[in-house]
Each structure stands twice: as structure tokens, then as C-alpha cells.
Amino acid sequence: MTSGARFSGGRAIPYVLLVLILLWTIIPVAWMILSSFKNATDVLSPTPLLAFKPTLVNYIGLVSGGNNALSYFRSSLLASGISTIIATILGCIAGYGLARSNFRGKKHLAFWIISTRMALIAAVILPFFIGFTFLHLINTVWGLVIAYLSFNLEFVIWIMNAFVADLPPGIEEAARVDGASNFQTFWRIALPMTAPGIVTTAILCLVFSWNDYAFAVTFAGPGSQTLPVAASQLITQTGVDWGQLTAIGTVVALPMVVVGLAVRRYLVRGLTLGAVTGE
Amino acid sequence: MSIQPQILEAAKVDGASYMARLRHIVLPSIAGIVIVALLIRSMDALRYFDVIWQATNGGPANVTKIIPLRLYESAFRFFHLGYAAAIGLLMLAVSILIANLFTGILQRRGLLR
Numbered sequence: 001m002t003s004g005a006r007f008s009g010g011r012a013i014p015y016v017l018l019v020l021i022l023l024w025t026i027i028p029v030a031w032m033i034l035s036s037f038k039n040a041t042d043v044l045s046p047t048p049l050l051a052f053k054p055t056l057v058n059y060i061g062l063v064s065g066g067n068n069a070l071s072y073f074r075s076s077l078l079a080s081g082i083s084t085i086i087a088t089i090l091g092c093i094a095g096y097g098l099a100r101s102n103f104r105g106k107k108h109l110a111f112w113i114i115s116t117r118m119a120l121i122a123a124v125i126l127p128f129f130i131g132f133t134f135l136h137l138i139n140t141v142w143g144l145v146i147a148y149l150s151f152n153l154e155f156v157i158w159i160m161n162a163f164v165a166d167l168p169p170g171i172e173e174a175a176r177v178d179g180a181s182n183f184q185t186f187w188r189i190a191l192p193m194t195a196p197g198i199v200t201t202a203i204l205c206l207v208f209s210w211n212d213y214a215f216a217v218t219f220a221g222p223g224s225q226t227l228p229v230a231a232s233q234l235i236t237q238t239g240v241d242w243g244q245l246t247a248i249g250t251v252v253a254l255p256m257v258v259v260g261l262a263v264r265r266y267l268v269r270g271l272t273l274g275a276v277t278g279e
Numbered sequence: 280m281s282i283q284p285q286i287l288e289a290a291k292v293d294g295a296s297y298m299a300r301l302r303h304i305v306l307p308s309i310a311g312i313v314i315v316a317l318l319i320r321s322m323d324a325l326r327y328f329d330v331i332w333q334a335t336n337g338g339p340a341n342v343t344k345i346i347p348l349r350l351y352e353s354a355f356r357f358f359h360l361g362y363a364a365a366i367g368l369l370m371l372a373v374s375i376l377i378a379n380l381f382t383g384i385l386q387r388r389g390l391l392r
Contacts, residue, residue: 120325126360
């Protein structure tokens with residue numbers, strides 16, 4: 001009550017903070033997009049240029065010539081898409097099972113699952129590399145899918161575990177009394193109630209693997225090079241091709257922004273649906 | 280998991296301020312997921328690697344050389360694989376220690392039995 005009175009005086013403070021955070025997050029992105037439309041001299045201008053003649057030369061350079069970005073786009077999309085789908089399906093089932101079952105050593109199993117995210121990437125690259133060479137998975141999309149699962153799967157399992165643990169158990173018990181099997185309870189009760197969370201988790205998985213660099217640069221060869229690797233190749237000993245780099249940066253960021261915006265609407269719908277089911 | 284709007288509405292009708300609703304309804308209902316998110320993101324922060332590797336490569340004068348970069352450098356540039364493995368194990372021990380703090384909180388809240 002006292003806190004309410006104290007905060008009504010400084011009502012402007014949250015908005016000022018919001019604007020600052022917004023500027024902090026948007027300016028680098030906006031600058032990247034602006035730079036991608038500049039020609040080679042404008043992009044290196046020592047004074048920040050806001051008025052310039054826009055050009056598409058950087059984007060044309062991306063899709064033409066020997067260093068075609070479309071094949072990178074394809075392998076990026078395949079590797080992160082397949083990895084996200086597998087991680088979401090397996091992770092939902094495993095996370096639900098972990099939250100709704102009781103057995104000895106459950107805590108240790110959960111800890112073992114999260115421990116795959118503890119190892120330093122540089123420390124796991126070598127074992128992965130030896131294993132992949134043995135299985136002929138170097139320079140394939142499937143190798144990347146498996147490598148991405150190492151940080152996606154336990155993420156979904158743990159988040160799903162937390163979501164299900166927070167669900168009121170009464171609804172599932174009611175379903176079970178009505179004769180639903182284990183799988184039916186999961187599929188028809190728990191899954192719809194956690195749907196917004198699952199979608200958010202899947203998006204995060206997609207972003208994690210879409211932006212992955214360390215695994216892609218070691219395991220992907222010419223046949224499965226992903227976009228972040230292609231972007232990093234524009235940073236060379238002799239200089240940085242800022243026009244191309246910002247153009248590919250925009251191309252990398254755009255699909256995730258579109259997916260995020262498209263899913264936002266679904267999220268709000270999912271939330272209200274969840275509320276109705278929860279009654 | 281998702282907060283039901285009716286509960287927030289009821290609290291509002293009862294005269295709870297924004298901060299009171301945040302403190303007594305919103306935060307308790309998302310506490311579990313917040314702790315899990317903190318756990319996962321702190322693991323990510325401990326193993327953070329690629330952006331620093333590309334942007335500064337540990338420089339200037341090692342001020343941005345965090346442990347994962349040191350590990351990578353000793354393993355794949357100097358080929359001191361034993362030293363690198365030792366760093367890896369040490370970091371694993373630190374991660375387990377930090378993760379244990381989080382799982383302890385989760386257990387106390389009854390979210391991980």
C-alpha cells in the first residue's frame with residue numbers, strides 16, 4: 001500500500017527506463033540494417049551517416065557469385081529446424097515424465113541431464129569431432145543436428161519439467177479417474193495447458209541453434225556451412241567487408257524476427273485458452 | 280504455469296497495488312521457471328565463447344580472455360591438451376557447485392523432488 005503511493009509519484013521512471021533499454025537494444029540492430037544499404041564508401045564514413053543513397057549492392061553480392069548465401073541459408077535452416085523439432089518432441093515427453101514420476105535418484109538424473117550444458121564448448125569439440133569422424137557425420141547437416149541437440153534437448157527437458165511441476169495436478173488426476181491412459185493425459189491435458197510455454201521454448205531452441213557458431217565452424221564443411229560461419233568469413237586478416245557483413249547479419253536476423261512476431265499472436269491466444277482450460 | 284487473468288483481476292478488486300500483485304501473485308507463480316531460466320543462462324554465461332572469440336579473441340592484452348577462450352587457445356593453438364582438459368574439469372566443478380545452489384532452491388520449493 002505504501003509502495004503504491006511511493007510509485008505513483010515516480011510514474012515516469014519506468015517509461016524512461018523502458019526508452020533507454022529500447023534504444024540500447026535497437027540502435028545496434030538499426031545501424032546494422034542501415035549499413036547494409038550503404039555502398040562501400042558510405043559504410044566506412046568516419047562521421048555517422050544517416051542520409052545516404054540506398055543501394056542493394058550488398059544484397060545482390062550475397063545471392064550472386066561463387067560465395068552464394070542461399071546454400072548457407074538452406075543448411076542453417078535444415079540444421080536448426082530439425083534439431084528444434086527433435087528437441088521439442090523428445091524434450092516434452094522427457095520433461096513431463098521427469099515432473100510426474102517418482103523414482104530413486106531422480107534428482108541425480110535431472111542433474112545429469114543439465115550437466116550437458118555445463119561443459120565448455122571448446123572442451124566438447126574434440127570428443128565430438130572424433131565421434132563424428134568415426135560415424136562419418138563431419139560436413140553433414142545431421143552432424144550439426146546432433147551437436148545442437150546437446151544444448152537444445154536438456155533445455156526443453158528442464159523448462160518443460162518446470163512448467164509441468166507448476167501445473168495443478170488435480171486436472172490430470174481427474175482425467176485419469178475418467179480412464180485416460182498415461183499418454184492421453186499427457187497429450188490431451190498437460191500438453192495443451194503448457195502449449196504457450198512449449199512454443200516459447202521451441203523458439204528459443206531455434207534461435208540458439210540458428211545463432212550457433214562454435215559447433216558449426218568445426219563440424220560443417222563446404223556442404224553444410226551455416227550462415228553465422230559464412231558471416232564470420234567476411235572478417236579477414238586484410239579487413240572487414242562491412243557492407244556484406246551487415247547485409248548477411250540482416251538476413252540472419254530477419255527470419256527469427258518474423259518467427260517471433262508470428263508466434264506472439266499465437267502466444268496470447270494460447271494464454272487465454274490455457275486460462276479457460278484451467279478453470 | 281501461465282498466470283490466470285482472473286486472479287490478477289481479483290487482487291486488483293481487493294485493492295492490491297501493482298507492486299503487491301507483482302510480489303505476491305506474479306513472482307510466486309513464475310518462480311520455478313525463473314530459477315530454471317537463471318540456472319540455464321548462468322551455465323551459458325560460464326561457457327560463453329563465440330562472440331568474444333570473433334570480436335576480440337581475448338585481446339587487448341588478455342582483458343577479455345575468459346576461461347573458455349583460454350581453454351580453446353591452449354587446446355587448439357598451443358596443443359597443451361592436458362592443461363586444457365584440466366581447465367575443463369575445473370570449470371565443470373565450478374558449474375556443478377553453482378548448479379547445486381539452484382537445484383537446492385528448486386528442491387526447497389518442491390519443484391524437483
